[in-house]
Amino acid sequence: MKALALRWLLLLALLAATLGLAYLPLGPAAMPAALIVAFAMAAMIALTCMRLASAPRLAAIFAISGLCWILVLVTLGGADYVTRTILPVAGAMHPDRDAGS
Amino acid sequence: MAEIRAGHPAVGMQYEDLRHQSDTALVGMWLFLATEILFFGALLFAYMVYRLWYPAGFVAAVRHANVLIGTINTAILLTSSFTLTAGLLLARVGDMRRLVWACLATMALGLAFIGLKAVEYVEDFHEHLVPGAGFALAETPGAQIFYLFYYSATGIHLVHLAIGIGLVAYIVRRTRRGDFSARYHTPAEVVGLYWSFVDIVWLFLYPLIYLVGRGG
Numbered sequence: 001m002k003a004l005a006l007r008w009l010l011l012l013a014l015l016a017a018t019l020g021l022a023y024l025p026l027g028p029a030a031m032p033a034a035l036i037v038a039f040a041m042a043a044m045i046a047l048t049c050m051r052l053a054s055a056p057r058l059a060a061i062f063a064i065s066g067l068c069w070i071l072v073l074v075t076l077g078g079a080d081y082v083t084r085t086i087l088p089v090a091g092a093m094h095p096d097r098d099a100g101s
Numbered sequence: 102m103a104e105i106r107a108g109h110p111a112v113g114m115q116y117e118d119l120r121h122q123s124d125t126a127l128v129g130m131w132l133f134l135a136t137e138i139l140f141f142g143a144l145l146f147a148y149m150v151y152r153l154w155y156p157a158g159f160v161a162a163v164r165h166a167n168v169l170i171g172t173i174n175t176a177i178l179l180t181s182s183f184t185l186t187a188g189l190l191l192a193r194v195g196d197m198r199r200l201v202w203a204c205l206a207t208m209a210l211g212l213a214f215i216g217l218k219a220v221e222y223v224e225d226f227h228e229h230l231v232p233g234a235g236f237a238l239a240e241t242p243g244a245q246i247f248y249l250f251y252y253s254a255t256g257i258h259l260v261h262l263a264i265g266i267g268l269v270a271y272i273v274r275r276t277r278r279g280d281f282s283a284r285y286h287t288p289a290e291v292v293g294l295y296w297s298f299v300d301i302v303w304l305f306l307y308p309l310i311y312l313v314g315r316g317g
Contacts, residue, residue, distance in 0.1 A: 004186060011179050019172055034308035046301070058124075065135055066134065066137075081150050
């Protein structure tokens with residue numbers, strides 16, 4: 001129970017850290033920094049509260065599959081959005097990008 | 102647990118023993134959670150795409166979000182996962198009375214989260230941060246899309262949390278009825294998995310809605 005309390009305090013410390021990071025002028029690094037802390041916190045919950053390490057092997061496979069599927073979604077979806085050519089049309093739908101182009 | 106075999110009233114006829122039944126239930130919940138990862142993942146991916154398209158609008162919108170309520174709610178959810186986990190640890194040694202107390206604390210924390218979120222929604226409404234006519238940030242392209250994401254994502258998360266509170270209440274009822282013991286409390290373990298997953302979803306929503314963009 002003491003170990004559990006310590007992990008809870010560690011998670012609250014990580015929460016304070018991510019809040020503090022948000023006010024630093026990190027520029028484009030702000031998103032990766034916030035996501036890294038979020039992944040670290042999620043991993044702690046998965047290992048401590050969801051006991052992923054001692055879960056049935058098939059459960060661990062499903063958990064990892066979920067992450068793999070999301071990786072496929074982000075990779076293929078992202079490749080589309082990053083490489084797609086948007087042709088300018090009347091009544092532009094993307095004012096931010098059109099202003100920058 | 103392995104000695105409670107097929108034929109025992111607690112063991113379904115399709116299982117070899119109680120451990121087989123318990124593992125099947127846990128694996129079933131993990132499979133469901135894998136589909137939930139994709140469900141919320143698609144939502145978060147859409148957020149990322151629109152954030153790339155409308156960086157200024159998203160930053161302006163993030164700065165209007167109530168970071169105090171968001172942070173308190175994150176701490177509340179983190180704590181609730183640990184109260185439920187503590188209850189499950191106690192259930193494993195047969196302390197069912199404290200499992201009930203841990204479940205009640207978890208439900209109270211879940212309700213506190215919903216209450217604070219309601220306060221935040223009312224505040225957003227008064228500040229005209231609802232997409233549509235009269236939207237306060239209408240001049241900033243992309244801010245309405247951010248708020249569409251905000252209401253969709255937090256709304257779907259709230260529904261999940263409300264279901265979680267109902268499931269924990271079901272565990273309280275069954276524990277009080279004497280259905281569970283140190284050997285058999287698998288439904289409580291399964292609900293614990295669901296509750297922690299809802300917590301994890303919020304850990305990703307929190308920085309995207311309240312934090313990234315504040316530092317300039």
